[in-house]
Amino acid sequence: MSTRANSMRTLINTESIAIRTRQLAEEISRDYEGRVPVLVGLLKGSVYFLSDLIRYMSCEHEVDFISISSYGSSTESSGIVRMLKDLERDVSGRDLIIVEDIIDSGISLDYICRNLASRNIRSLRICTLLDKRDRREREVDVHYVGFIIPNEFVVGFGLDFAERFRHLSEIAVMESEDLENISE
Ligand code: IMP
Numbered sequence: 001m002s003t004r005a006n007s008m009r010t011l012i013n014t015e016s017i018a019i020r021t022r023q024l025a026e027e028i029s030r031d032y033e034g035r036v037p038v039l040v041g042l043l044k045g046s047v048y049f050l051s052d053l054i055r056y057m058s059c060e061h062e063v064d065f066i067s068i069s070s071y072g073s074s075t076e077s078s079g080i081v082r083m084l085k086d087l088e089r090d091v092s093g094r095d096l097i098i099v100e101d102i103i104d105s106g107i108s109l110d111y112i113c114r115n116l117a118s119r120n121i122r123s124l125r126i127c128t129l130l131d132k133r134d135r136r137e138r139e140v141d142v143h144y145v146g147f148i149i150p151n152e153f154v155v156g157f158g159l160d161f162a163e164r165f166r167h168l169s170e171i172a173v174m175e176s177e178d179l180e181n182i183s184e
């Protein structure tokens, strides 16, 4: 079983995540009142955030998922993106909200936004729990942001390092010694 490594430190605690998630859900519900947006979760990291977000949402919505892979090391994406699983429904004419766990270089979301924008949709917004803004290589227009965080590798609340630590209820920083010591 994965447990938290000793040197990990808390960046955002469980309560802060819950408070901010609720605020975002209320904001989205107000913005989309009377419409039925499709929340598009990016597998797998966003599932934890998405499931909390929709619990607090008061506007009607649908949920669908996309899975992409971006080749590279476990802490950095390579820039080569491939779609592994597409949406199940036709989304033409719909309002889409991409729900993501973290935006780093922006390469994944840049790819997904271009892909979705070509489907004759009505509107597209992005909602991310975390934004590592300093690392951006591609510009992405992010509408709903939980927390802007510094350039550090984080795990927990759905975010993984080589599939580990998603289960942590808080967002924790992995120090470089952890990244070296924990085998992939
Ligand atoms: P981007 O294409 O560089 O923006 O990468 C975004 C994806 O990289 C996220 O959806 C995560 O899967 C992963 N990622 C980026 N930074 C972190 C991090 O600090 N911890 C865990 N995963 C991360």
Ligand code: MG
Binding pocket: 042, 043, 044, 045, 046, 101, 102
């Ligand atoms: Mg992800």
